[in-house]
Amino acid sequence: MCPQLEVIGLLDLQKFQGLYKQNWPKYCQEYYCLDNFIEFLKKQPHIKHLQLYTLDIKQARDEGLFVIVDRYQLFVGSLNNSNGLVKKALDLVDWSSGLKCSSIPYRHIDALNSIIEEKKLNLEFTNPTDLFYMKAEDALQLRVESPVGFVLKALSVEDAPLVNEEWPNHHLGSLFFIERQIRLCVSVGLYQEDTQELVAWCIRLQGGYLGALQTKECHKRRGFGSVVTREISYRLAAQGHDVMALVGTANKPSSAMFSKLGFRVIDQCEWLRTKPTKGEFTWPEGE
Structure with missing residues (x-):
């Protein structure tokens, strides 16, 4: 039976977050992404247009696999990037309105690029960034x-x-x-x-x-x-x-500022945005 997306909630995010403490700060992107959405849901339990998913198999939960679609922005994380589950989860996402794939850890970029190629999605932009980090x-x-x-x-x-x-x-x-x-x-x-x-x-x-x-x-x-x-x-x-900042690889002034303050680059993340597949779609003010 082929895995399907499964809706998750606050308690699931909290359990997943604990998994990302290992090998610190390797998974700090996932940890702090979940940290923010956990706090969002505590303060505002019924946030409009926020969708939280994993796959409906034990392995996905064991690896903390999550896909978050926040209005038009997509976030993804997993402890494992080599078993095809990240790609499977991304394949099941609705891409029809276009998605801004935000701060995708570079270890997952092959899975994302495969989906873009297989679904023949057109891109509005793609932007590699350095992950600056400070304890x-x-x-x-x-x-x-x-x-x-x-x-x-x-x-x-x-x-x-x-x-x-x-x-x-x-x-x-x-x-x-x-x-x-x-x-x-x-x-x-x-x-x-x-x-x-x-x-x-x-x-x-x-x-x-x-x-x-x-x-x-x-x-x-x-x-x-x-x-x-x-x-x-x-x-x-x-x-x-701990503190993180993402700086475009071409943004030399910002990179120099963060380096001068004592931040160090520990990873790369990718930003990209796909175009809608069923006609133009924009989010109106207030949503």
Whole structure:
């Protein structure tokens, strides 16, 4: 009998997460991806358009195999990448609306590429990234004082339109995503003290890594990107988390910044987006 996708829930994610502690930090991508979705479900048990799967066989559960489809984003993880189960699970996913395959650990990229080839899926983009990593004990040393005339604090939902507008990856439906991340995840903004203008920011994204790191154009080249990166890393470490960031292999300035702060590259991840197979589809605002 051929394995099929099986819907899983919070307790399953918690059991799977424990499996990824072995050989640390080899599986830190899977561990922290699950960590975020576990926290999401604790805070908001009925998140709209969130689908959680494994395969309906014991081996898949023993290996912590999961596929998460969060609106239009897909995350996948497994302790084993050589037995064909990751490919089988991806084959059973509905690709018709197009999916943004987010932070896919490089060990699973062959399985993903096979699905794309066999299903003849067209790509909007593909982007290899380096996985920068720092232990919590080291990130605790990164805390920095706010620059004179500025204050560091968590972002508010009211900041979401600006963060979304300045984000190079913004698209129809991304405002909802930014708002949700601000509500449910650790974030840091640097604000001008007298006007409360937001000038730089960083958010922890669903995969558990730092993202949407941005400085407003008129405030660039003042080191503010490093300031918010240091502060959000410290805040995550204060919660007991190691810190991860994904940087495009061609993004030399960001790579240099993370290296200077003491992060080290321990792996690679792939980002790619498939085009819809049944006509154009976009996520409307509010969903």
